[in-house]
Amino acid sequence: MDSREICTDRRLADFLVAYLGAWPDGEGLTVVGSPERTRPGWDGTVRDVVGVATPRGGVLSVPPALADAVRAEVHGWDEVPAKLPNLLGRPGAPVFSGVFRWTMEPADLPDAGEWVPALDPRVPPWLHPFGGDVLIAFDEDGRYAAGVGIKRHNSAGLEISVGTEEAHRGKGLATALVAQAARWIVASGTVPIYLHDPANIASDRTARSAGFPDLGWRIIGVGTPR
Template sequence: MSLNDHLRHWLGAWPPREKLHVVGSELRTLPGWDGHVLPALGVGGPEGAVLSVPPPHVARVAAARSPQEVPALVGYGERSWFQAVYRWTTSPAPLEDAGEWLPATAPRVPEWLHPFGGEVLVAVDPGTGEHLAGVGIKRHDAYGHELSVVTAPAARGRGLARRLVAQAARRVLDEGAVPTYMHAVTNAASAAVATAAGFPELGWTAFGVAER
């Protein structure tokens, strides 16, 4: 599997044919990994970007003067436009494992990890059993799985997040998919975790209509 396979399936087309290639995809009308619809979703790199929207809205979105117009054009005017840094890896950092894979419904798994389903990666304090950090996997399709990590405030600064992200990325690759990672442009802490875990910043972005 490759990143191209994932983006072609997730967006409906890849690579882009122009600086901003607006395409129609029925996937933009269907619930995603968490049951929410993303009515406009795009990924862009140095050679251009693909913005995926429901087929009936392609012409209007392509003619939009500003990204901020897009939520209303696709029928979700109450939502905002988002932009994030988009990363992926095929060579995670060789960091020591830091967590244990558990079913998302297991008693020791914190509530925020429940929506991911399947198995999630959890790090706990060996003495107290207290949850320290965890990674959930957004299984967008068979080709690309996005990692989401959260560390408890008291456990930050120990390098847990980067170890967990690298560990989860190795698992995704073993399953035949490409691990991806997204973070807000201004989130320096998340950017540092991604870089340390082996997800380089290559000038790519993800953008679209926010879930809420």
């Protein structure tokens, strides 16, 4: 393993420890009670369950008060959908699994956008909650065509979210913007993260083309009962 790979592992581990409460170097599912599950996240929402599953194992992060009960009942990822909602007091709540991607080698594509304040009048409302600066591609008339917001989970890792106006889809804007944002994140010394629904083919294509491989990692969460 060269120094770059060691640095990559350290950065990713730093993000996961801050995000989940721990990141053991071992196999199997580890349940962690973390105060982060009781605090507002990047958008002010409290997410009381966050799991990151890998082909080797991973971490299921829950509020500290529930950790012992979850450890006693949930021994593998396949048991999460049937047991975890009841332990949370939300029987029937859906358990979702998304694709978790990260990279330290984003694609070297031409820049497609410029960083502007999230509340710039040219920026659409969906990007306002991200705060700070957002990465925007404008069309030839100076109107919004596509954009990236950054979910600032913690100082070690930043998650990329991208959207493209329908009239500008199919031009590679999303891919170029994601790669550009990821290069900026890497240059800042943090890890770029990209999450998406497994059924979202367009997001899968964008991620792969921007340099985010699918390594079999998944993000796990629990919603509210329908």
